[in-house]
Amino acid sequence: MTLYDQLPALVVVVLLFTAPITYMLRLHGFPWFSATAAVVTSFLVACSLAATTITGETIIYEMGGWPAPYGIVLHIDALSALMAMLITGASSAALIFGFKSLADEVGEETAPAFFAAWLLCTAGLVGMVITGDAFNIFVFMEISSLSTYVLISAGPDRRALISTYRYIVMGTVGATFYLIGVGFLYMVTGTLNTADLAARVGQVEDIRLVLVAAGFVSVGLAIKAAIFPLHSWMPNAYTFAPNAVTVFIAAASTKVSLYVLMRVDYAIFQNSITNHDVQLTFFLVPLGVLALFAGSMLAIYEKNLKRLLAYSSVAQIGYIALGISMTSVAGLTGAIVHMFNHGLIKGGMFMAVACLALRYRTVNVANLAGAGKTMPWTMAAFVVGGLGLVGVPLTPGFISKWYLVLAALDEGWLGAMLVAVILISSLLAVIYVWKVIEVAYFAEPRANAVPVNGEAPLAMLIPTWIVVLTGIWIALDTSVTVGLASLAAKNLLGVAL
Amino acid sequence: MELLGLYNYFVFAVLLMIGLYCILARTNIIKSLIGLTIFQSAVFLLYISMDKIDGGTAPIIQEGVENQVFANPLPQVLILTAIVVGISTTALALAVTVRIKEAYGTIEEDKIQEMDREL
Numbered sequence: 001m002t003l004y005d006q007l008p009a010l011v012v013v014v015l016l017f018t019a020p021i022t023y024m025l026r027l028h029g030f031p032w033f034s035a036t037a038a039v040v041t042s043f044l045v046a047c048s049l050a051a052t053t054i055t056g057e058t059i060i061y062e063m064g065g066w067p068a069p070y071g072i073v074l075h076i077d078a079l080s081a082l083m084a085m086l087i088t089g090a091s092s093a094a095l096i097f098g099f100k101s102l103a104d105e106v107g108e109e110t111a112p113a114f115f116a117a118w119l120l121c122t123a124g125l126v127g128m129v130i131t132g133d134a135f136n137i138f139v140f141m142e143i144s145s146l147s148t149y150v151l152i153s154a155g156p157d158r159r160a161l162i163s164t165y166r167y168i169v170m171g172t173v174g175a176t177f178y179l180i181g182v183g184f185l186y187m188v189t190g191t192l193n194t195a196d197l198a199a200r201v202g203q204v205e206d207i208r209l210v211l212v213a214a215g216f217v218s219v220g221l222a223i224k225a226a227i228f229p230l231h232s233w234m235p236n237a238y239t240f241a242p243n244a245v246t247v248f249i250a251a252a253s254t255k256v257s258l259y260v261l262m263r264v265d266y267a268i269f270q271n272s273i274t275n276h277d278v279q280l281t282f283f284l285v286p287l288g289v290l291a292l293f294a295g296s297m298l299a300i301y302e303k304n305l306k307r308l309l310a311y312s313s314v315a316q317i318g319y320i321a322l323g324i325s326m327t328s329v330a331g332l333t334g335a336i337v338h339m340f341n342h343g344l345i346k347g348g349m350f351m352a353v354a355c356l357a358l359r360y361r362t363v364n365v366a367n368l369a370g371a372g373k374t375m376p377w378t379m380a381a382f383v384v385g386g387l388g389l390v391g392v393p394l395t396p397g398f399i400s401k402w403y404l405v406l407a408a409l410d411e412g413w414l415g416a417m418l419v420a421v422i423l424i425s426s427l428l429a430v431i432y433v434w435k436v437i438e439v440a441y442f443a444e445p446r447a448n449a450v451p452v453n454g455e456a457p458l459a460m461l462i463p464t465w466i467v468v469l470t471g472i473w474i475a476l477d478t479s480v481t482v483g484l485a486s487l488a489a490k491n492l493l494g495v496a497l
Numbered sequence: 498m499e500l501l502g503l504y505n506y507f508v509f510a511v512l513l514m515i516g517l518y519c520i521l522a523r524t525n526i527i528k529s530l531i532g533l534t535i536f537q538s539a540v541f542l543l544y545i546s547m548d549k550i551d552g553g554t555a556p557i558i559q560e561g562v563e564n565q566v567f568a569n570p571l572p573q574v575l576i577l578t579a580i581v582v583g584i585s586t587t588a589l590a591l592a593v594t595v596r597i598k599e600a601y602g603t604i605e606e607d608k609i610q611e612m613d614r615e616l
Contacts, residue, residue, distance in 0.1 A: 135578075139582070142582045142586070146582075149589055150589070153596070158601065161596050161597045162597060162606075165526060165590065165593050165594070165597060168586065168593065169529065169533060173517070173520065176536060176537055176540055180543065183544055
């Protein structure tokens with residue numbers, strides 16, 4: 001046994017073990033440093049796992065040496081590796097970026113607990129994507145949710161508390177629905193290992209309980225993933241969380257629930273329930289289309305910049321839902337690439353918003369007049385991100401929308417309508433992005449406006465631009481993201497490689 | 498008779514709905530948290546019910562006892578984890594409630610909403 005064999009476990013274990021150390025060592029600056037070191041280590045491990053899985057290999061790691069299906073296994077394929085990279089990458093970027101803004105928003109006294117919660121949140125999210133056990137997913141889901149509640153409630157505004165409370169209620173109901181679904185699956189199959197479940201569900205004769213389980217699991221995960229109309233917890237949670245926390249959870253947390261939805265529906269239910277793909281289409285297509293329109297419209301009329309971006313996330317999750325609903329390799333590839341690319345785009349944009357918030361002390365769009373002149377680099381990053389949301393060529397948003405449109409064109413008349421929907425909602429994105437650009441570049445600051453002292457500090461600008469440029473890079477060189485995503489899509493659908 | 502045999506599952510469904518109704522219908526934060534706890538407890542009952550076998554006992558292997566029927570220990574272990582998760586959620590939610598009371602001076606959701614709208 002070399003250390004290399006233990007890499008799959010290390011990606012979570014490093015985070016879990018650093019959390020209590022971070023909490024106990026109450027030295028000045030230490031919590032931030034140890035959290036960042038652990039998360040970056042975990043990111044590097046995730047990258048090396050991705051390098052292994054891109055060849056088509058699936059890593060099975062038996063926890064404690066207990067063989068499946070009796071023990072808990074870690075099951076890492078292309079999809080898990082891509083998601084693990086996204087989560088740990090977003091977490092490291094947000095922490096490095098947040099050195100200044102978190103010190104500003106989170107007091108010295110609460111810092112150890114805050115950063116310990118941050119580590120647990122990352123560990124929970126990574127755990128959800130690499131585990132191969134349906135109940136273990138629930139445990140990691142609750143680890144990440146409980147710590148996300150802590151992170152959001154650290155926000156400076158008192159409305160952060162009431163948003164946290166609403167998120168706790170919705171999140172717990174969602175997770176409990178998932179737990180009920182897993183319970184029913186266990187009743188009919190007697191196993192919790194996902195690979196084993198997939199094989200045994202097909203042999204169940206009375207399919208009724210499996211259908212009920214599928215319903216509970218799908219709705220529960222839809223709540224956690226903020227699929228419209230179950231998104232009501234999300235805009236306020238994003239708005240009132242500390243800025244760096246918003247960067248992290250907007251980039252990673254809802255995507256993980258979408259990942260589990262994809263995994264459960266395709267790996268377990270697709271092969272066992274007849275007409276499952278039709279039912280999934282009828283469940284997700286209306287919700288996805290509604291999300292695209294409702295999210296975009298709400299964003300157009302929103303005055304608070306952070307909430308505007310949160311509503312835009314509701315719309316973007318609609319794209320991912322549409323991609324998942326199309327049972328084709330191209331559709332799933334589009335959905336998976338969009339999860340990754342949207343994480344990068346939104347992460348970068350929320351970073352730019354955090355820079356604006358640091359200088360302007362407000363995130364009301366109307367008060368940001370003149371930001372294009374006083375903070376040119378920050379606003380440039382915001383504009384590049386906005387173009388990504390619209391899906392302009394050379395931005396990451398273009399790649400994923402391209403795959404979604406290609407997939408939709410294969411679906412006949414319904415697909416042609418979906419193409420129209422995707423194009424119209426991209427135009428709506430132009431409106432809400434333009435609204436911000438117009439104020440920042442062309443509006444005159446009010447006479448009584450507080451003077452703003454220049455550009456954001458380099459410690460915040462550099463991470464922002466690294467994320468933005470990474471986005472451009474993966475738009476130009478799609479070999480890693482699309483390579484992993486198409487591999488993952490083929491795996492999920494059981495198509496020969 | 499068959500219906501009576503499913504007694505536990507009926508209680509599960511009823512408790513689940515009582516909990517969900519409580520969460521949706523109450524504006525007082527503590528009351529809807531009570532609903533949330535009932536909601537979670539219903540699931541504990543579901544898991545405990547599914548492992549029970551008629552005449553089954555605790556799964557401990559003893560010398561001299563053969564052909565013994567055992568209750569399935571796995572759901573019990575699972576639900577022990579879920580109970581811990583439930584307690585942590587309730588504790589965290591109550592801690593947030595204390596801070597809400599400190600910040601707003603009330604724990605009625607509709608009043609809090611009004612206070613936020615004035616801002």
